[in-house]
Amino acid sequence: MSTRIPAGSDTPPLGVARPPVASPGRDDAPRRRRGGGRRWAWLFMLGWAAQVAVRLWLGSGQTVPVATPDESGYLFAARVLTGGPDADMSYGTVYRGGYPLLLTPAFWISDDPVSVYRFALVVNALISAAMLPLAFQLLRLFQVRKRWAYVFAHVTVALPCVLFYSEFALTDAILPVILVGWLLLVHRWLTAPAPAGRRAAVRVHLAGVGASLLVAYAYACHSRGAVLLVAHGALVVVAVSCRWRSWRAGALALLAAAAGTAAGMLLNASLLPHMYPAGDNNLSGNVVQRLIEARGWAWMLSLATGQVWYQSVATGGVAAVGLVAVAYAVVRPGGTLACSPGRTRALALTVVGIVAAVALATSAALPVEYRVGNYVYGRYLATITPVLFAVGVAVLLRGAWRVPAAGAAAAALTVGAACVVQWYAGDLLTQYTYTGYDFPETSFLTWDWTSFRLWHATLTGLVLLAVAVAAVRLRRRGPLLLAAVLTVVAVGMSVTATERIARPLVRDETAHTDIRESVDLRAQRSIAVDWNVPWTIRLSHYYWAWWSDGSVFDARWTPPPQNVDLVVLAWPKDAPAERSWPAGAPPGWHVADSRRTIEGDWVAWTRS
Structure with missing residues (x-):
């Protein structure tokens, strides 16, 4: 039997003794800890600043909303919240006020539209780069070694679902950070030992209240936040029912969520008369209609499958590995995540539920738009993709003999999802309108920015998955090689999407509509x-x-x-x-x- 230490593992295999380590003196230990803490603090500060700089560089050419109507809706909402003029967007999608609240300080600096837009991108960069410490904590939660957790946290922050969407005035720029932050807080609240004193009890309550306020804010930002809110409420109820947390802790968490949600509802209601005086597009009606029809269920299930396929391919299969691992943890929790099997199962089931609920709910609400993006789309699940990616990385680094099995399961999931898309959409994938903005990742994988190629993208994603599985089997350089490959692919996707999709859209939109030189x-x-x-x-x-x-x-x-x-x-x-x-x-x-x-x-x- 091999006794090789799995890449990324902190613990030697059973039967292998640790090498002797010299014990530092008592006077030296605190000094070493302080020195190590300062080094890590500097690493995170410099890493965060570097990620902010990358985002500002990529977004430097963005001056006008091109992801319409979404960007326009959020910018106009921010304008209304500061007492500015109305913008009639009747019969369109309702854009909520949570994200526009972050943009209101822009009006203290300037009232020029381009300046406000650039301010939004600065806000995006500052918040989006905060994924670095959060992803690090998430990977450490999955017991990845500290140095590799830091390296792969940078890879996670470079994913297009985190990086590319920060170039636009969209909630997608901040929702992944909110979701990961909520997951870390709710894990701390759920798994903390029974408080032995006042300070410990306060820490538990703060984690619960913080998680509740985050999901309430997510609800104020986007309808996907409603899924997080329901998942959070269910998790709190289960925690109290199973006596993992006291009824007082559960009541305080639910009260904070209710108060934050009520405030968000009032905020969003205040925008309706200013932006939707004749009503909205009634997406809830689409949901009801599809729920009561067999063909509606076929639409929902196939489009939801297409969303899962997209996240798998867009991450080189790593997110699919993570999804398979999370689903496996529901059945066989094994007491991972530094908590009991029951709590691990509850957290895993929550993540799987969020993936399923977001994919199904957004598919149910989506109108028929005669575009390829109806059937394969990445933005809706992009919110939770960093979590699945981090789980997938942890499995690859620490899975040892399980890695080939996890890779095979992820490949089967990807191919099966592609078959469902092909069966349901068929020739519509080539006949319907292709919008390049919908496919920043797959365009890079197929090197085609004018058409969608389902099987070319699938094959490329599977090749990247095979490279990832093979890389981590190397004795020493495996994790470094994996990080290098994933970083090159992720950054390549965002850079090419910026140059070939975002910048041309800005040039065209400006040429088609900018009348500042002819009208005051x-x-x-x-x-x-x-x-x-x-x-x-x-x-x-x-x-x-x-x-x-x-x-x-x-x-x-x-x-x-x-x-x-x-x-x-x-x-x-x-x-x-x-x-x-x-x-x-x-x-x-x-x-x-x-x-x-x-x-x-x-x-x-x-x-x-």
């Missing part, structure tokens, strides 16, 4: 945009006219309003710009700008 937008206090102008262009006009109340009308049935300062109309193909106003422009109005673009044609009218 600061003097325009209100803007009305024709409903027949494509919604991406409509929201961009709201963005550039940052100081104006934004409203919408349908020029087919309603005359353009004349009680506004700027009107944007759809431009018929066979007419000059001056004839775009139905029945002729009233006196005092003239064409200020006009564009024919691949997204749609429009004419901007202002008063003389």
Whole structure:
């Protein structure tokens, strides 16, 4: 039997004695601990600063919302929260106020739209880089050696689900950090020994309250936060029922969650009349309809499977290894995670439940948009991907003889998910609209930014998984080789996605909609945009006219309003710009700008 120490393990195999270690004197031990603590503090400070710098560098070319309508919705919500003008986004998705709250200080510095947008990216960078210490703590929780936990924490922070989305004004930039922070706090609350004194009891209560406030804030940020809120509540109830925590600790945690949720609901309700005066797109109606129809369940299950497939391939199979390991821990917990088997099972079941609930709920709510991203999409599960990735890394580093079995199970999961996607979507994967922004990882894996290739991406992901399994079998350099491969792939995905997806979108959106040189937008206090102008262009006009109340009308049935300062109309193909106003422009109005673009044609009218 081999006695080789598994890569990343702190403990020698059974039957192998530890080498003798010289015991430092009592006077030297505290000094050594203080010196080691200072070194680690510097490592984390410098590492965090480096991650912030990388994010600011990648986002340096972003000046206008391109992930529409999401980015626009959050920016307009921040504007409304600071007392700024309204932006009519009726019949669209409701964007919640939790994330925009972080952007409100931007209005203390500047009221220019580009400056506010850049401030949002700075906020993203500061928070997103905080994944470094959190990922380190998560890997240490899985008993990965300290130095390798630090190395792979950097790899986790470099994943596109953490790095790439920090380049945009999206909740996706902060939700992964919130989820990992919640998981660490709820683990501490759940597994702490029975408090023996006042201080210990306070620490337990603080962990419970902190976890509750984090999930409440996640709920205020995005509907995915509702899944976290339910999972948190269920975990608290189970902990009290199993007597892992006292009823007082459970009641305090639930009270904090309820108070935070109530505050979030009030915040979100305050935005509705300013941004959705005619109502939203009723995504809840989609959920209900699909739950009562057999074809609705087929849609949900297949799209949810496509989301799982995407996270597996996007991480070179490592997240699939993590998902398999978490699912195995539900059946055979084994008392890992420095806690009892029952608590390990509860935590593992919570993670699996979050994956399933997010994938199914988002698939149920998603309207049919005739795009490839309906069937394979990465953003929704990107929130929990860092957790699955960290688990997968721990299995690879510490799994020893289990690594090939875990790799085989992850490969089977990936191929099976790809088969489901192929069976359900079929030719629609090539016939529907391909949006490059939906596929930052798979575009890199297939080296194709114009079309989606299911099996090419699957094969590349499986090759990376095979490389990972083979790398950790090496005696000394395995973990380093694994970290190098995963880092190169992850950074390559974000860099190429920035250069080939994000930057071109910014250039096109600016060229198609920026009218700052032709109109004094600061003097325009209100803007009305024709409903027949494509919604991406409509929201961009709201963005550039940052100081104006934004409203919408349908020029087919309603005359353009004349009680506004700027009107944007759809431009018929066979007419000059001056004839775009139905029945002729009233006196005092003239064409200020006009564009024919691949997204749609429009004419901007202002008063003389």
